[in-house]
Amino acid sequence: MTPTAIVNKMMQHDHFSQWLGIQVIEIKEGACTLQLTVKETMLNGFGIAHGGISYSLADSALAFAANAYGQQALSIETSISHTAKCVVNDVLTAQVTEISKTRKLAIYTIAITNQNNALVAAFKGTVLISEKVWEE
Numbered sequence: 001m002t003p004t005a006i007v008n009k010m011m012q013h014d015h016f017s018q019w020l021g022i023q024v025i026e027i028k029e030g031a032c033t034l035q036l037t038v039k040e041t042m043l044n045g046f047g048i049a050h051g052g053i054s055y056s057l058a059d060s061a062l063a064f065a066a067n068a069y070g071q072q073a074l075s076i077e078t079s080i081s082h083t084a085k086c087v088v089n090d091v092l093t094a095q096v097t098e099i100s101k102t103r104k105l106a107i108y109t110i111a112i113t114n115q116n117n118a119l120v121a122a123f124k125g126t127v128l129i130s131e132k133v134w135e136e
Helices: 003-013 015-020 051-067
Strands: 023-028 031-037 071-082 090-103 107-115 119-133
Touching: 003 015, 003 023, 003 051, 015 051, 015 071, 023 051, 031 051, 051 071, 051 090, 051 107, 090 119
Parallel strands: none
Antiparallel strands: 023 031, 031 090, 071 119, 090 107, 107 119
């Protein structure tokens, strides 16, 4: 399967990413760019985007980039640092960079920026690569 076909299949069953309104801008093996627009329903009690929104965007980007090789991969460790607040109508972009990949493990960083190209969060994720391949 192509990276695009894999991500399309993943998105068909990923109701949460659909609810977030995630758009796939680019996908290739080990790399991915996603976007979403912050909605009022995503705000916390402080009137800013809940930290789980940027985390979820990065987590989806991690999953898509890691799975794009054709083998199923699941995250085993993740972390995020929020560097700036996000508000309604902010357009968040997650850009994945592959740091290291072996037969069983891969490490990625995801930079999340807003529409002004300002960094709003930095995410790091490690995935376990399984023997199971994506099938059409």
